[in-house]
Amino acid sequence: AQSVTQLDSQVPVFEEAPVELRCNYSSSVSVYLFWYVQYPNQGLQLLLKYLSGSTLVESINGFEAEFNKSQTSFHLRKPSVHISDTAEYFCAVTKSLTGNTPLVFGKGTRLSVIA
Amino acid sequence: EAQVTQNPRYLITVTGKKLTVTCSQNMNHEYMSWYRQDPGLGLRQIYYSMNVEVTDKGDVPEGYKVSRKEKRNFPLILESPSPNQTSLYFCASSLSMGRSYEQYFGPGTRLTVT
Numbered sequence: 001a002q003s004v005t006q007l008d009s010q011v012p013v014f015e016e017a018p019v020e021l022r023c024n025y026s027s028s029v030s031v032y033l034f035w036y037v038q039y040p041n042q043g044l045q046l047l048l049k050y051l052s053g054s055t056l057v058e059s060i061n062g063f064e065a066e067f068n069k070s071q072t073s074f075h076l077r078k079p080s081v082h083i084s085d086t087a088e089y090f091c092a093v094t095k096s097l098t099g100n101t102p103l104v105f106g107k108g109t110r111l112s113v114i115a
Numbered sequence: 116e117a118q119v120t121q122n123p124r125y126l127i128t129v130t131g132k133k134l135t136v137t138c139s140q141n142m143n144h145e146y147m148s149w150y151r152q153d154p155g156l157g158l159r160q161i162y163y164s165m166n167v168e169v170t171d172k173g174d175v176p177e178g179y180k181v182s183r184k185e186k187r188n189f190p191l192i193l194e195s196p197s198p199n200q201t202s203l204y205f206c207a208s209s210l211s212m213g214r215s216y217e218q219y220f221g222p223g224t225r226l227t228v229t
Contacts, residue, residue, distance in 0.1 A: 006157075009155065032216065034216050041222075041223075042222065042223075043119075043205055043207070043219075043220025043221055043222055043223055044158070044205070044207075044218075044220045045220070046216065046217055046218075049216060090157060090158065092216065094215070094216060096213070097213045097214070097216075098213045101212075102148070102160055102163060102173065102212070102215065103160075103215045103216055103218075105150075105157050105158040105159075106157055107155060107156055107157035108157045108158075
């Protein structure tokens, strides 16, 4: 069964500093990887996804993540964070887009951006 | 507007008193699911439904029931709530199970069982 490990439960960072939120997965088969964001008092929203093709994927608000198969990682990065990026971020994995395989979420990383 | 609605948003109840949390989506989605979110544990799936009358257990189904009699609704039932079911609950829907990564999430229901 696949699983997801988010190595940091909380990440404080100053505004305009770079940030990396780490995500590692375990699976013996090919996987599809996702990052979700949860702003305070809201549900989750899909931030970006890796399905196939380029291993570097980007979101519309400046985040990017790189699929690294050899390191089984899918870390989320942003070169310069803003106060509005304060949220909880969840990494997720599934091994099938067509079969009966639910999405598995990591435990989340709370990003706090400090002014 | 495409959305998933949940009711109630907040609920405080006592041990053993049956309750239902409703979930409704207006996008004609086939796949719906329920999650609970607890600090340090992330999201864990309770039940999911691939279509009307088709439901299956997720990772933490004990103490919960669901039904899917209509495509748009997927209520979560706690027959005899206990304090360990105090949590934040999310309903979500997507076009299909294969597109579950594009789930729309509801706003959440914060449940406290005393």
